[in-house]
Amino acid sequence: MRSLSIAATGMLAQQLNVEVISNNIANMNTTAYKRQRAEFQDLLYQSERRVGSQAADNNSIVPAGVELGLGVKTAAVYRITEQGNLTTTGNQLDLAIQGKGYFQVTLPDNTIAYTRAGSFQLDQNGNIVTADGLKITGANAIPSNATSITINQSGQIFVSQQGQTQLAAAGQFSLVSFINDTGLQPLGNNMFIQTQASGNPTIGTAGNQGFGTILQGFLESSNVNTVQEITNLISAQRAYEMNSKVIQASDEMLQTLNNTH
Numbered sequence: 001m002r003s004l005s006i007a008a009t010g011m012l013a014q015q016l017n018v019e020v021i022s023n024n025i026a027n028m029n030t031t032a033y034k035r036q037r038a039e040f041q042d043l044l045y046q047s048e049r050r051v052g053s054q055a056a057d058n059n060s061i062v063p064a065g066v067e068l069g070l071g072v073k074t075a076a077v078y079r080i081t082e083q084g085n086l087t088t089t090g091n092q093l094d095l096a097i098q099g100k101g102y103f104q105v106t107l108p109d110n111t112i113a114y115t116r117a118g119s120f121q122l123d124q125n126g127n128i129v130t131a132d133g134l135k136i137t138g139a140n141a142i143p144s145n146a147t148s149i150t151i152n153q154s155g156q157i158f159v160s161q162q163g164q165t166q167l168a169a170a171g172q173f174s175l176v177s178f179i180n181d182t183g184l185q186p187l188g189n190n191m192f193i194q195t196q197a198s199g200n201p202t203i204g205t206a207g208n209q210g211f212g213t214i215l216q217g218f219l220e221s222s223n224v225n226t227v228q229e230i231t232n233l234i235s236a237q238r239a240y241e242m243n244s245k246v247i248q249a250s251d252e253m254l255q256t257l258n259n260t261h
Helices: 002-026 226-259
Strands: 036-042 045-049 066-069 072-079 086-088 094-098 103-106 112-115 146-151 156-161 168-172 174-177 185-188 191-193 202-205 213-216 218-220
Touching (some): 146 213
Antiparallel strands (some): 036 072, 103 112, 174 202, 185 191
16 A cells, blocks of 8 residues: 555654754754754655546547655755844854854864854964864954954954053954855854855955844844744644554555455
8 A cells, every 4th residue: 555655754754854843942042043944845646547648539638637646755954044133142252143144264174164153262372263162264363461352343353452542453354155055064063164055155344235244242043933843843743643643544454454355
């Protein structure tokens, strides 16, 4: 019976759906996390009577054939890149991007990764780094005698030093945008790398056309909507149960058939 395998594909699809939803819920407090959505497609159809074929010798055309679907498959897990809420922290090295763009992070192999999670820190050399100690592109080392760090909306970095009244420049954060943000490959640790699907990065200055602004003392929160995720979870659970009922009903039908022979 085809219904057994069809229902099995439905259960596998809803299992993946629940896994995507659970990952969203798990990251509801992850800085700059972008929620994901599973998308599905129907499988090939088995034609028992092809639509549009001739019905008989009188050349009449079949208006509606017999096309039996074979189930469902996962098409993609789509990342929704809408802006998360901005929360104030008061930390001078917490940065949020309001609008489009990513910070550039230098990985240990000197390749560039991209992140919107702006919870930065200083390392032992005064470099602005991520929580994993990876350096942020564009920022100079902060002097040890610096008393405060100021970062404007364009990403320019200034420091005030003891005994000096004028602020000293300490670099410039540049932002990067992609024509297809969803095509970025996630690395974990709130970072992404480019792929052929994302296209090549466009580097620009915060506040310029096509790029967001940088806000100091803020962090972008996850864009996960907990009410929506719980609703989606209940819907996926019910769909899983319904597919399991199809398997149970098919098994009972086969059992009935066996008992008649």
